[in-house]
Amino acid sequence: MPDSLWNFAVRLYSQKSVESLCLQLQDDWQANVPLLLFYQWLDSTGRALTESQAKQAEQQARHWQSNIITPLRTARRALKITPYKGELRQHIKDSELEAEQQLLQQLEGLAPKPCAQACAIRHAEAYLQSLQVDSATLNFWREACVDSLTTATNA
Numbered sequence: 001m002p003d004s005l006w007n008f009a010v011r012l013y014s015q016k017s018v019e020s021l022c023l024q025l026q027d028d029w030q031a032n033v034p035l036l037l038f039y040q041w042l043d044s045t046g047r048a049l050t051e052s053q054a055k056q057a058e059q060q061a062r063h064w065q066s067n068i069i070t071p072l073r074t075a076r077r078a079l080k081i082t083p084y085k086g087e088l089r090q091h092i093k094d095s096e097l098e099a100e101q102q103l104l105q106q107l108e109g110l111a112p113k114p115c116a117q118a119c120a121i122r123h124a125e126a127y128l129q130s131l132q133v134d135s136a137t138l139n140f141w142r143e144a145c146v147d148s149l150t151t152a153t154n155a
Contacts (some may be wrong), residue, residue: 006101008044009037017144024028033077034069038107039123041143046114049123055062057110064103072096094134113154 003011012018038057042049049057049098072095079089124145128138 003041003045005038005041005111006144007106009034009104012037012145015144017140020139025128025131025133025141027138029128029133029137031067031131031133032061033129034064034078034103034107036127038104038111039127041108042111042123043125047111048115049110049112053110053112054123059105060106060110061103061110063107064099068099069096069103069147072099 009023022031022033022036025036026033027092035058038061041047072092076089076092076096124139124141130139133141
């Protein structure tokens with residue numbers, strides 16, 4: 001049975017090089033990391049979105065990112081630099097992760113079945129190129145994903 005998007009995302013993101021690269025893409029290029037992980041999952045599982053499906057996925061991801069995930073992240077980061085003792089920061093972090101999981105579940109619901117033949121579409125790379133990510137960072141993403149997926153497959 002193929003990996004769920006959530007399991008794939010957790011496994012890929014848990015690789016140190018992928019985690020740090022995702023944070024860099026998020027902070028420096030305003031990448032929507034759940035959307036990027038969704039696109040990488042599509043690529044890894046041989047699925048191709050139609051233009052309409054891609055538009056719907058991007059709208060959904062933008063909505064969740066701007067209205068739910070980013071406000072939670074902003075609050076969590078503000079508490080990190082604020083003199084504060086308590087569990088609130090951890091609760092917000094847990095809520096942020098839950099929101100990302102919810103978004104990934106919704107995105108997975110939009111995904112078509114895998115292609116019968118290998119799909120040549122590279123959703124993740126096309127997304128990063130649309131953000132005008134520099135070629136060095138794009139190459140680092142390619143290498144990190146190939147290394148991480150190879151490691152995870154052999155584990």
